[in-house]
Amino acid sequence: MRTIDDRYELRTMLGQGSMGQVWHAWDGELKRSIAIKVIRPDQLTGPPGQHLTVDDIVARFRREAELGARFTHPNIPVLLDAQFRGGPKDFYMVWELVLGRDLGQILQSERRLPTDQALSVARQTAEVLHRLHADPVIHRDLKPANIMVTDDGRVKVLDLGVAAVFGADHPRLTRAGQLLGTVAYMAPEQFGGTIVPQTDLYALGCLLYEMLAGEPPFTGDAATVMDGHHHRSPLPLSDLRPELEADVAALVMDLLAKDPDHRPVSARTVLDRLAPHCEPITATAATAAVAASPPGHDADGSSTVTSGLVSPAPLLPAEIRIGQALALYDAGHFGQALPLYTDLAAELTAAGADRATEAGDCRAKAAYCHLRLGNRQQALADYQALADAFAKEDPADAFVLDVRCRLGILQAAAGRTEAALDTLANLYPLLVTRLGRDADQTTEVRTALNRLRSAPRG
Numbered sequence: 001m002r003t004i005d006d007r008y009e010l011r012t013m014l015g016q017g018s019m020g021q022v023w024h025a026w027d028g029e030l031k032r033s034i035a036i037k038v039i040r041p042d043q044l045t046g047p048p049g050q051h052l053t054v055d056d057i058v059a060r061f062r063r064e065a066e067l068g069a070r071f072t073h074p075n076i077p078v079l080l081d082a083q084f085r086g087g088p089k090d091f092y093m094v095w096e097l098v099l100g101r102d103l104g105q106i107l108q109s110e111r112r113l114p115t116d117q118a119l120s121v122a123r124q125t126a127e128v129l130h131r132l133h134a135d136p137v138i139h140r141d142l143k144p145a146n147i148m149v150t151d152d153g154r155v156k157v158l159d160l161g162v163a164a165v166f167g168a169d170h171p172r173l174t175r176a177g178q179l180l181g182t183v184a185y186m187a188p189e190q191f192g193g194t195i196v197p198q199t200d201l202y203a204l205g206c207l208l209y210e211m212l213a214g215e216p217p218f219t220g221d222a223a224t225v226m227d228g229h230h231h232r233s234p235l236p237l238s239d240l241r242p243e244l245e246a247d248v249a250a251l252v253m254d255l256l257a258k259d260p261d262h263r264p265v266s267a268r269t270v271l272d273r274l275a276p277h278c279e280p281i282t283a284t285a286a287t288a289a290v291a292a293s294p295p296g297h298d299a300d301g302s303s304t305v306t307s308g309l310v311s312p313a314p315l316l317p318a319e320i321r322i323g324q325a326l327a328l329y330d331a332g333h334f335g336q337a338l339p340l341y342t343d344l345a346a347e348l349t350a351a352g353a354d355r356a357t358e359a360g361d362c363r364a365k366a367a368y369c370h371l372r373l374g375n376r377q378q379a380l381a382d383y384q385a386l387a388d389a390f391a392k393e394d395p396a397d398a399f400v401l402d403v404r405c406r407l408g409i410l411q412a413a414a415g416r417t418e419a420a421l422d423t424l425a426n427l428y429p430l431l432v433t434r435l436g437r438d439a440d441q442t443t444e445v446r447t448a449l450n451r452l453r454s455a456p457r458g
Contacts, residue, residue, distance in 0.1 A: 003028075004092055005083065008036050012323035015145075019043055019057050019161060024097060024323040026330055033327035034080060035095040037064075039088050058088050060161050065093050067137060067160040075128045075155050077148075098156045099324050101316060103207070104144035112214035115244060116279070121147065122208045123274045124155035129204065130267035133197040138164040140195055142203035143182045144210070164195045184216045188230045188258050198260035201270060205255025205263075213240045217256060230258070248277055318344060322358070325365070334369040341366035360390065364403060371406070380414055383407040387423075396430050405431075405441055412448055417455070424449050 002010045009026040014035065016022065025036040043057055068079030081094035103121065106113070113121070125147060132139055141162045148156040162181070181190055187202035189195075210216045213235070218228030228234070234256065237249040251273050257263045264270050316324075325340035341362045348359035367382035386403045393400050408423035424445050431442040 004036065004038075008034070008092070008094065010036065011326060012319060014320065014323065016040060017159065017161070019060060022095075024327060025094075027094070031330075033097050033330050035077075035097045037093045037095065039091055041089065044088055054088060058091070061088075061091055061093075063163070063165065064159070064161040067163055067165070068093065068095070070135070071131060073128060073131050075124050075157055076131075077156050077158065097327055098148050098150060098158075099327065100148050100150040100156075102145050102158075103147035103149060103211075105316065106149060107144055107210065107214075113211045115212065115241070115248070116277075117153075118208060118211035119248070119274055119278050120153060121149065121155055121211060122204060123271060123278045125157060125204055125207065126267045126270045126274065128155075128157040129197070129200050130271060132163070133200070133267055135165070136197065138195050138197060139200050139203075140164055140190065141181050141185075142200060142207060143185045144207065147207070183222050183225050184218070186226075186229060187260070189260055191226060191229070194260075196260050197266065198263045201255050201263050201267065202257075202260075204270070205252055208252050209234060209237065209256065212237055212244065212252070245277065247273070318347065318355075318358075322362070325362075329365055329369070332372075334372045338366055338369040338373070341369060360386065360399065364399070364406075367406070371410070376410060376413065380407070380410040383410060396434050398434070401427065401430060401434065401441075405445060408445065409448055412452055417452055421449070421452050424452070 004010065004025075007028050009028060010023045011026060012024045014022045014024055019040060020037050021040050022035055022037050025034055026032075027034050039057060039061055044054055062084060065079065065082040065084075068077075069082070072078075077098055078096040079093060080096065082092065084091050112118075125142070129139065137160070139157070139160065141159060142157075146158045148158055150156065185203040185206040187199045190199050190202075206217055216225075217234035218225045218232065220228075237244055237252055238246070241249075251264075251270070255263055255270070264273070321340060321344060325337050325344065328334075328337035328340070345359055345362040345366055348355040348362060351359070363382065363386055367379050367386065370376075370382060371379035383403055383406045387400075387407050390397075390400050390403065395401075404423055404427045408420050408427060411420035411423060428442070428445050428449060431439065431445055435442050
């Protein structure tokens, strides 16, 4: 497992774009889960993508960190650290880890959203644009993959890597002929290299149209979509969603105007037009990051009404859910990690031998969650089942040793003295051989054995 700067342990890749990779990682100094972004290795050694040189990529990576440090906003992830010493392969940014699904994943599973949910996402995104445009910074790559929705319905706008920054202190990073953005969400003027605040508003219109209609305004190959942005009108929302209020449909079509001067003058104007149709946001930022409670529950376990934007099915890929569960587990949120590990264990067990190792790890972590939550009888039963399931594996395997150690300690705590003695006495020499006599786990087992052997029996 790769560790960066003897501090950040990379665990699961969360995703990658044209220039960067984002990993779920563990901060060994502060004992917390974080997201860490690095430059894609193939972009430093292979043919450049989109005519970007290594210098281009490095400049944009630095720019993203500078912008992340500049903006403090509840709908923008928090930049925690960055490092630009050494060469580009050593550069990284450390961000708040946001748990949830991106809008693309939500739309893939649900196709289109209820009106109130679509407007909530649009309003929160417009709040970010209002803040960015005040600097002025143009995001210029708003798309579903860059809109993260947390478990409580809060939006986080990601990826300022291709943002345009205006002003004498900020050099232009886009060369003539470079086309940056995602075709399905690009304003007509963007294809010619013109970038204004209304360019982002057009992209917001594309997003809102897709959330309400179930598909982007224009579909097809790149040339067809580009032609649509320039010359055609999308199907009227009033035809696709007859129940939609007329002024909401009008706002979307205004955002999709071909001429930037015919769109709303600012993100503030968009917010004012959305306000009558949106309920106030009451979720706190504390529940939007790594400590987020599962949908429908507050951190203390009590029920609450959530937005429903992160409906439970279909699920994210198992690898992503394992990373999310591990983030909660590492942060000590065992009550929130437990249902994730329970579901993953069942799913991976059903997948057969190819996922047996991952299934076992999820079962063990679920058992430990029970232990930390005070459910000792359930933890004991789970560890016993694991020990039985892995009885034919190498007894000196680290996973098997840990399971048997937990089992023996729990047997002792439950008053099952003979069973505990049998488990721990067989385990102890293996620990001495593998870990050494003075290792913490070896010492724990030796202490438990001495206590059991000296206790009155009868």
